Amino acid sequence: MKLLFVALLFLCVAxxxxxxxxxxxxxxxxxxxxxxxxxxxxxxxxxVEIESYERCAKxxxxxxxxxxxxxxxECPGTKNGCEPRMDDGVKAMVCCCDSDLCNQTSSLRQPxxxxxxxxxxxxxxxxxxx
Numbered sequence: 278m279k280l281l282f283v284a285l286l287f288l289c290v291a292x293x294x295x296x297x298x299x300x301x302x303x304x305x306x307x308x309x310x311x312x313x314x315x316x317x318x319x320x321x322x323x324x325v326e327i328e329s330y331e332r333c334a335k336x337x338x339x340x341x342x343x344x345x346x347x348x349x350x351e352c353p354g355t356k357n358g359c360e361p362r363m364d365d366g367v368k369a370m371v372c373c374c375d376s377d378l379c380n381q382t383s384s385l386r387q388p389x390x391x392x393x394x395x396x397x398x399x400x401x402x403x404x405x406x407x
Contacts, residue, residue, distance in 0.1 A: 297326070297327065297333075297375070297376060297377035297378070297379075298324050298325060298326050298327065298377055298378055299324070299325060299327055299331075299333035299334075299344070299345070299346045299378065299379075299380050300314075300316075300319060300323055300324060300333070300344040300345075300378060300380050300381055301323050301324070301325050301344065301345050301346065302319060302323045302343075302344050303341065303342065303343040303344070304340075304341065304342045304343075305341055307319065307323070310323075310342060310344060311340075311342045312337075312342060314344075314381045314382070316378075316381055324378070325346060327346045330348060330349055331346045331347065331348060331349060332346065332347055332348075332349045332352050332356065332373040332374065332375050333345075333346055333373065333374050333375070333376075333378070333379050333380035334346065334347045334351070334352070334371065334372065334373045334374075334380060335371075335372045335380045336369055336370065336371045336372070337369065337370045338364060338367055338368070338369040339367070344380045344381070345380075347373065349373070349375075351371075351373075352371075352373030353371070353372075353373060356373065356374070356375045357373065357374045357375060357376075357379075358372065358373065359371065359372035359373075360372075
């Protein structure tokens, strides 16, 4: 019975890990979309749900900041991280992340609650084997 509970919990966590949303905006049209980001001034129409093969992204070229969704193949080597790029001779910074509304922050990081859930699941699995 414990094993069934752990399996169901794991499936729920995995499902929620892929069902997330991203901000879609830029600071040239919506000033609150820049840094610092002000989500209280961003409308719900600027939030979209993304597919499992997509990631939230934030790019910065000069003072222009764009928050969007991209295909995961356009992201740096890791799921969550940033890399400098050259875009038509102009320096750019592109960051990708894969958690709910994660492209609102200045630095993109994985939320701590995912780590905590993983530790609880691990503990439940270890206890069920002992």
